[in-house]
Amino acid sequence: MIRQRRRGLGDRDRLGPFGRFYLTVVVGMVLGPFVPLVIGSFAFRWTWPDLLPSRWWWEARATARLPQGWDYVFSPISRVVESTGNTILIAILVTLLCAAISLPAARVLAKERFRGKSFVEFFLLTPLIVPEIAVGLGILVTFIQLGLAGTYWGIILVHLIPTIPYMVRVLTSVFQGLSDDYEEQARVLGASPLRTLWHVTLPMILPGLVAGGLFTFLISxxxxxxxxxxxxxxxxxxxxxxxxxxxxxxxxDAVAAGVALIVCIPGIVLLVITERFIKEEVFAKGFGG
Amino acid sequence: MHVRRSLLVIALAFATLFGAAQAQPQGTPEAEAFRTSFLAGELSWDQVLERAREEGRVVWAHWGGSETLNTWIDTVVKPELAALGITLETSRLTNTRDVVDLILAETAAGRGVGEGSTDAIWINGENFFTLSSQSLNFGSFADLLPNSQYVHFDPANPASGPNLFDFGFPTNKEEMPWSGDQYMCAIDTARLPRAEAPGTFAELETWLRANPGRFTYVRPPHYNGNTFVQTVLYAHNPDGTTYQPFQLSANELGAEEFLRLATPGYEYLQRIEPFLLGGGGADGRRGSPIYPEDQNGLEALFVNGEIDMACQFGMYNTAVAVETGRFAETAENVIFPTTGMIKNKNFIGVPVNAPNPAAAMVLANLLASPDNQISKLGAIGYVLGIDADLLSPEQQAQIDAVAPSLMGVTYDELGAATVPDTNASLVDVIEGTWVEFIERRTGDLAASVAAALANR
Structure with missing residues (x-):
């Protein structure tokens, strides 16, 4: 979306009336829902039929006995900071583990031929087909028995279920588009397998790896x-x-609106960062399979 | 949440199946030893405090949908426990059933005494009934706590009723009173002048026919919805004995007698359905009434001007909601229905597999201290769970000083309308019958009652 908008604004003079209308609709649909959220997050009393809050948060701030609105969101009581930390920590660990698991799997699926390969490919996709709610409860009962329920490792493990299929899929297509020649040359020139991986394979698949990592992080x-x-x-x-x-x-209420806005931040930050690294083709390749 | 519940039941069945070999869960010997000696009254309170310090933490699961409550817990309770060497960890629930289900799942998975995840639960009614009927409570601890001196537990004293019975079900002192509650109806006087507000169910029906769509109630099985249905049944009791027969358990009352007592009430609910929010007016076939899922949903309809009167638990809820900006400044309380507004208590329960049982005792005791009870009343507007007549005159004066406003009604009016809750075993039948007869529109009340009794 961001890319589309940027290009659109840059080429504004060349857009026809329909193009401009379409652009406005798209931008409105992306940004529109945020307008009441932002207003609501600064409201103290916003009841029907007022178009804008009858009293704002900063007006009530001094007299309220308890922290209101953004004061509550940013106080430790709301657990927003703690939850953000948990979300990021879990997402990072999930991304790293997911990459470590998916890299060898994707390489084999892209390069090797073996019996039952199509079954394995299908098997890796099943988490996307089977609804989470169907497996979640069985997992919960097992995890309670194993003492994993209510722990970080328990959550990280279940987050791997819906993320591995995406990562494997992205990396498989990256490996498929990659010729063996470079790796062979490195080995012929005497590089150890580890060195080949580090200096040759990884740099070549890096954009794909970053794209897969981005998906994993966002999903998690x-x-x-x-x-x-x-x-x-x-x-x-x-x-x-x-x-x-x-x-x-x-x-x-103001707190819910504030939390909803905070929830969007990790994804937006990540998109902005990765947009600098990733070329559009990688996304296309990743999806094209 | 409903989906989750039914699935959890399936998961439980699986767990029981696979866990069958383990039979009754065995706890850790150390936790068993503490439980036995504490419940036998062999431990001094200092010994309990000492063990609680060794445990070092306590996990309290409570409904966490109120910012004022969360703030009060973090700023008052947490530091007090920290001073005793105990870290308070709270699990903020959207529905207390979730933690009850978790405890059921844990015990089905073989986690016995001392091996669970939750130490204390803010609980009452059906959820306590569920734990009790499965023997999943820690034991009769309430009168062993030092602050039980502020709670009537003598069965000979009628004032003990709300402490010994929770929705008509014996508490057996397996939960400690922590808060009182009162069903209350709020109106927005900007839209519905006090003089026009209904006071009885007959007046509600007349008013609704003139103003269709201006009222609805929370959908059972949420307790706020069940309570509305209960007050309807009380008011329409054909014998005129309102709440009295509903104090009996489902087995004592019997299906036929329940059907006879409840028929006029359910017929009333069916009659007003077309005139509720979204009900479609006199030609009800065009609409389908909207029942909000919980008190937050109900408040949203009230605040957004879709309904003019909202009934839910919370004696001082309107006062606090106006102060924190949730309700318009024109919101007030009314006495509705004059035939009976349900009042009850809610409690701190301790599950049998509490990992830190001594700290759970300390928490339950600390929450019942007069200072904390009065501070809770002032900060959140939650009615005292302990009995005010056992407090000193100074403390009683403090209560009067900090209690929020009743917003347009008086304690005398309220006291005259107050009635006790329905028996917990009947609550299941009442909500089940509502689901069959009102929601699913089976059209046959007798069959609906039979189905509700069978599904119990």
């Missing part, structure tokens, strides 16, 4: 159901924190 930091089951309310991440604020169809 957005998983609600599995985290909710396995975390059991003892480990809060941003998605579970947001759920507890908005479940049951409650009014979007």
């Amino acid at each position: 930091s957005n998983i609600f159901l599995l985290t909710f089951f396995i975390g059991g309310g003892r480990i809060e991440t941003l998605p579970t924190l947001l759920f507890s604020r908005v479940s049951g169809g409650g009014a979007l």
Whole structure:
């Protein structure tokens, strides 16, 4: 979306009326939902039928006995900081583990031929087909027996389930587009397998690896159901924190609006960072399979 | 949440299947020893404090949907426990059933005394009933706590009722009173003047027919919804004895007698359905009434002007909501229905597999201290769980000083309308019948009651 918008704005003079209309609709649909969120996060009292809050957070701030709005969001009581830390920590570890597991698997799937290969490929995709809720409870019971329920490792393990299929898929297509020649040459010139991996293979697949890592990070930091089951309310991440604020169809109060805005931050930061590293072709390659 | 519950039941069945070889879960001998000697009254409170310090932490699962409550816990309870060498970890629940399910799953997986994950639960009614009926409570600890001196436990004293019975089900002192609660209805006087607000269910029906869509109630099985249905049944009791027969258990009352007592009430609920929010008016076929899932959903409808009156638990909820900006400044309370507004208590329960049982005792005791009870009343507007008549005159004066406003009603009016809760075993039947008869529209009340009894 960001890329599309940027290009659109740059070429504005050349856009026809339909193009401009389409652009406005797309930008409006992406940014529109954020408008009431931002206003709501600064409201103290925002009730029907007022178009804007009748009282703002900063007006009520001095007289309120308890922290309101953003004061509450940023106080330790709201657990926003703690949940953000948990989300990032879990997502980083999941990304690293996922890459370590998926790299060899993707390489074999891309380069080798063996009996049952299509079955293995299908098997690796099953987590995307089977709904999380169907496996989540069985996992919970097993994890309780193993003492993994309510632990970081338990959550990291279940996060690997929906992320590995994506990572393997992205890396398989990267390896498929990669000729063996460079690795062979390195080995002919006397490089050890480890050195070949480090100096030849990794640099060549790096853009694909970063793209896969980005997906893994984003998926992991957005998983609600599995985290909710396995975390059991003892480990809060941003998605579970947001759920507890908005479940049951409650009014979007200032705190819920604030938390919802915070939840978007890791993804946006990551997108901005990675956009500098990743060329569009990598995404295309990753999806093209 | 409902999906999750039914799936958890399936998971439990699996766990029981595979765990069958383990039979009754065995706990750690050390935790068993503490449990036995504490419940036998062999330990001094200092010994309990000492062991609690060794345990070092306590995990308290509570409904966490209120910022004021979360703030109070973190700023008042946490430091007090820290001073005793105990770290408080709270698990903020959206629904207390979740932690009850977790404890069921843990014990099914063979986690016995001392091997669970949760030490204390803010609990009452059906959830306590569930744990009790599976013998998953730690034991009769409440009167062994020092602060039980502020709670009536003498069965001969009628004031002990709310402490010895939770939704008509004996507490057996397996949970410590921590808060009182009162069903209360809020109106927005900007849209519904006090003079026009209904006071009885008959007036509600008349008003709804003139103003269709301006009212709804929380969907059972949420306790706020069950309570609304209970008050309807009380008011329509054909014998005129309102709440009295509903104090009996489902088995004592019997299906036929329940059907006879409840028929006018359910017929009333069916009659007003077309006039509830989204009900479609007199020609109800065009609409389908909207029942919010919980108190947050109900408040959203009220705040957004979709309904003019909202009934839920919380004696001082309106006062606190106006102060924190949740409700409009024109919101007030009304006495509705005058035929009976349910009042009860809620408790701190301790599950049998609490990993830090001594610290759980310390927490339950600390929450029941007069200072904390009064501070909780002032900060959150939660009614005292301990009995005010056992406090000193100074403490009683403090209560009067910190209690939030009743927002337009008086304690006398409220006291005259107050009635006790329904028996916990009947609550299941009442909500089950509502689901069959009102939600699924089976059209046959007798069959709905039979189905509710069978599904119990």
